[in-house]
Amino acid sequence: MSEAENQATSVLLPGSRVAVYSKDKKTLEAAQAVEKDWRFARVEIQSEDGDIETAIATYQDLPSPDLIIVQTETVDEDFTERLGGLAEHCGEGTAAIVIGPKNDVYLYRQLIEMGVSDYLVKPVQSEILADVIAKTVIERIGITGSRLxxxxxxxxxxxxxxxxxxxxxxxxxTLGQKAxxxxxxxxxxxxxxxxxxxxxxxLPEAVRAAENQDEDSIARMLFTASEHLNILASGGDAMLEQVITPAQYENLLDMLMVKYPVVMVDLSASTPGLKNAVITRAHEVILVSTPTLPALRLARSLLHEMKEIRGDSEEGIEMIVNMQGMAPANEVPKADIEKAMELKPSAFIPFNxxxxxxxxxxxxRLIDDKAGAALVSNSLLPVLKTVLAVDVEGIHVSEESSSSGIGGLIGKLAKK
Ligand SMILES: Nc1ncnc2c1ncn2[C@@H]1O[C@H](COP(=O)(O)OP(=O)(O)OP(=O)(O)O)[C@@H](O)[C@H]1O
Ligand SMILES: [Mg+2]
Structure with a gap:
């Protein structure tokens, strides 16, 4: 098995676009089923009821995706010629896979020589389609990690x-991402x-399983909160005992990040060493503070240290000011927070x-409450807009639909 094939079976695939052109209902169904495979969480698969002519017409005007799969009922010279025509309209990085009617070694060789990545014979099972797409995407793009x-x-x-x-x-x-x-x-x-x-x-049990690459034990330690959300069900530790080392925790993260597109770590009440290790490598750090002086003082110091360990950069650091309005007379005003922190907070969450x-x-769950759901969509998720490419407009809950009480207030806050 090649390295790409080896990896294709076990990793999360990089963000990429795949287009399938076929008039065969079974192929289109198989392509749709591929999307449900966890490895494809970041792969956009577009299935079109069409053929090579549809593909050629499409990419005359539009940029080509990373991979085009075309199904044909005839594999003669005319088809290979049209394939050449398609190549002319595609970017250099675009790979192609052909699905044809019969098994033919000569044809297979000819297509591979033309630069086609693979030739499959109909009917294609969705598992096979998934593996072939995964292998091709990895060969083209390589592996890019999940977001921490x-x-x-x-x-x-x-x-x-x-x-x-x-x-x-x-x-x-809300976003439907596997986390x-x-x-x-x-x-x-x-x-x-x-x-x-x-x-x-x-935590010691979890890091031990990670050290042994024991996927089965890790799987048993997970709590399935919903179809897309898994939780490491730790917390059974003794409170007054030394926990694990940062290196061990990183090892556990490495293992989880292979399978989950989004890995979120709550560092509140963790040891400084563990905070340091995770903050250093996180793609995004969410710093939470209240608008009161003691918290903001610490937030400012913490922000400086975080920048230092993240290569003197504030990129990927977002601040959330929580519990705004808890003690209005004693809170630092918004503008002063921004000035003192030298960082514009990404969200203000009301005390509620x-x-x-x-x-x-x-x-x-907070999202089961109407106001809670609006808060998550309008104020919290937009904080992740860069790191997770969140379509902020697409998830915004309008003020009209939550115009009463706190929902309305949140809508107004989100607009600021
Ligand atoms: N905006 C808010 N309005 C009202 N209550 C809030 C708000 N945010 C958090 N709380 C409440 O404050 C309490 C502390 O929250 P939480 O446990 O998340 O804090 P923490 O920072 O993680 O604490 P720790 O340092 O102990 O880990 C909880 O009871 C929570 O429900
Ligand atoms: Mg906590």
Missing amino acids: IAFVGAKGGVGTSVIAQAMAWGVSE MLLDGSGGWSTLGVGIGFEPSTT PKLFIGSESEGK
């Missing part, structure tokens, strides 16, 4: 965990309460105990 998002609080109790959990629901349910949420705090974790599961493992503490106590 870290949540860190300026101090304890500022709401880092509830924000991480609300974001995790937003990413998985993993984990908590670095061992026995101090409140994730079980927030999401609603009994911790069934400890009914929503936050209410959902928490009832074991409800």
Whole structure:
């Protein structure tokens, strides 16, 4: 097995576009089924009821995708000529796969010589189609990693965990992206309460399984919160015992990042070493603070240290000011926060105990509440717009549909 074939079976594929042109209903169905494969979370598959002529016409005006799959009922000289015609309209990086009516070694060789990546004979099973697409995409683009998002609080109790959990629901349910949420705090974790599961493992157990590349044990340690959201069900640790080393935790992240497009880590109540390790390598760090002086002081110092360990750059660092309005007379005004932090906060979240503490106590997801869902769509998910390419307009909940009470307030806040 080639390295690309080897990797194709076990990794998350890079973001890419695949177009399928076929008049065969079975092929189109197989292509649609491929999209459900977890490896294809970032692969956009477009199936067209058409043939090589449709493809040629399409790419006369539009940029070609990374891979074009065309099905043909006749494989004669005319077809290979048309294939040459298609190549003229495609970018250099575009790969092609042909699906044909019969098994023919001579034809196979001829197509491969023309630069076609593979030739498949109909009917194609979706598993085979998935493997062939995966292999081709990896050969063309290589592997790019998943996104790692870290949540860190300026101090304890500022709401880092509830924000991480609300974001995790937003990413998985609202955006439909396959995500993993984990908590670095061992026995101090409140994730079980927030999401609603009994911790069934400890961080030392999880890192040991990762050290042994023991996928089965890792799988048993996961809590399936929903179709797209998995949680590492740690938290069974003793609270007063030394947890794991940062290197061990990174090892665990490496293993999870192969399978999950989005990996989110709640670092509130984690050790400084673990925070350092995860913040250093995260694609995005969400710094949570309240608008009060003690929290902002720490947020400012933390921001400086974070920039330092991230190569003197504030790229990929976003700040969320939480619990705005909890103590209005004693809060630092918005403009002053921005000036003092030298960073414009990406979101301001109102103090709303009914929503936050209410959902928490009832074991409800924030997104199941109308105002909570609007908050996630309009204020929280836009913070991830760069790192996850979120279509902010597409998920925005309009003010009209949540015009009463806090929903309306959130709508207004989001517009600022
Ligand atoms: N905007 C908000 N309005 C009202 N209550 C909130 C808000 N955000 C968080 N809370 C509540 O504040 C409490 C602390 O939140 P959370 O546990 O997420 O904080 P944390 O920063 O992770 O704390 P720790 O440092 O202990 O990990 C929770 O009860 C939560 O429901
Ligand atoms: Mg916490």
